Amino acid sequence: MKSPSIIVAGGTNLDIKSRIAGKTVPGTSNPGWTETSPGGVGRNIAENLARLGADVKLLTVIGEDAAGDRLRRAARAAGIDTSLMLQRKGATGTYNVTLDSGGQMLIGVSDMSLIDAMKPGDINARKEALAAADLLVADGNLPFPCLKALALIAKRGERPLVLDPVSVPKAKRLLPLLKEGLQIAALTPNRDELGELVGAPVKNERDLQRAAVRLHDLGVGIVLVGLGADGSFLSSAEGGQHFIAARKGSTIKDVTGGGDAMVAGFAYALAVGKSAEMAARKGQELAARAVRSMSNVAAGGKGGR
Template sequence: MVGGAIVDQKLTLHAPSVMGTSNPGRASTSLGGVARNVAENLARLGVDVAFLGAVGRDALGDELIARTSALGVDFTHVLRTDAPTSTYTAVLDPSGELVIAVVAMDRAGELSGDFLRARRLVLQGARVLVADGNSSEDTLRTLVDIAGERGIPVVLDPVSVPKAVKVRSVLRTRRSIHLVTPNREELEVLVERTVRESDLPSAANALHELGVERVWVRLGARGGFLSVEGEASWLPAFPTRVVDVTGAGDASLAGYLHALLLGASPEDAARSGHAAASLTLESEHTVSPLLSPRALRERLQGATS
């Protein structure tokens, strides 16, 4: 995993938000960052995973590394910086849906291409390489190049609309990419045009032409759209009682990767991702402490029974 590791600060409103004034609610703090979240989810699913990212040399950074390492994520290759550890502050409405979020994150951008090249042997020992859009464009391109030398599949998660621009720049170089995982708005950035749900097949084909093997578009409560070299599938979301949407996309990518490494078909891997997301949506934590291979199997079995 290459990308962001931050501290999440979540503020949940007791009532619908009223702009321009104080709102009553409750606060909680947890560990976050897309790449770190995916890494923790994978570790909870029993997958060996290493994290490469930048973390501040401060108390928050020490706690982030200690707690994530204790779950089985290898932080040996993390870059410690003198800048503060990054933070993500989210305001959620009473139903758990995101109202607004503020990210104070520039540490992941400090991972240069030289940093990754110095760890080439570590990267080339991976079965899959995953990077999020918190990484710099130079980092993303270098990662894809290193992976290409050994034919290692690469997964890119755009993270957000502004950060999808960096992923778009990498895709324009027509490097081989195993999977990109945008939502519809991020997909619009990648293909540089408005994309309605009816346009998803053509937008995915545009990315296939750039060398992307699989395009998995997250559609929230409506499920997801998966295109594998032009073969499209619409996959419904699992029935879920939503407590908090934070981290659901990260869990879905981890569920996909877990199944992929076990040899699952693209559709079954995506279904595994939806199952992992549903478990996370039902938790107030960014990464559900209940996530496990058994919990994932039971959720998948429950959906088909």
């Protein structure tokens, strides 16, 4: 089977991850450890896709600094095509996260100023490559004008576009896009991001079902909601609604990157022609592998080409 061609447009940054060794004590110094590694929603999705065997390109911005050089080298080593990557003056983005001893996030701070400065021209200058891909993935780190430019290219080229909101604040960037009626193949929010998109809290199963239908009415074909330890909720405009149970197994080590792995598995399966339900199950499989490792991506796969 031919490897699917997928382009991911979104954030790349240096992750600075700290983990508290014992009980968390607010307002004071806690013993623990810190490490740095390549990260960013778009970058994590791209590496997962490369590990699955996709022909994946990453459209992102890095700084003209040591961190940017490190991220470019790491992307190539992971099997990601960096020919669409932009490098500009300024500091490469960072994501600083603190985890408790159980691997759950306490707080995270992102500095994505270079991504925030992207212009629609950065997207349109690469429209030929984007229009030639089998599937496009974008994350909410992109400014709204860039997201719109990407959605228009996807529409004109009849290429499916998968959008990941990234966070509650950045989910707001997707609202004008949805209201403009541009067709979105799939949207992958978590529960809180879904609430932001529909303007109402999502607390139970009925809320999930109603919120997904509202997004379908705005032109979203598939809604895949990450529910953490509860698995995910899938709603397809054509295939109905399903809950996908979380994979059972070993203890969760680090939740960082679990959602990104879910999006990658889901997008890959869609790109090779799987049904929405089968794609959602592939996403759940990858998410489980990611959170049960200390890495930002799911363990295993090809990588490094």
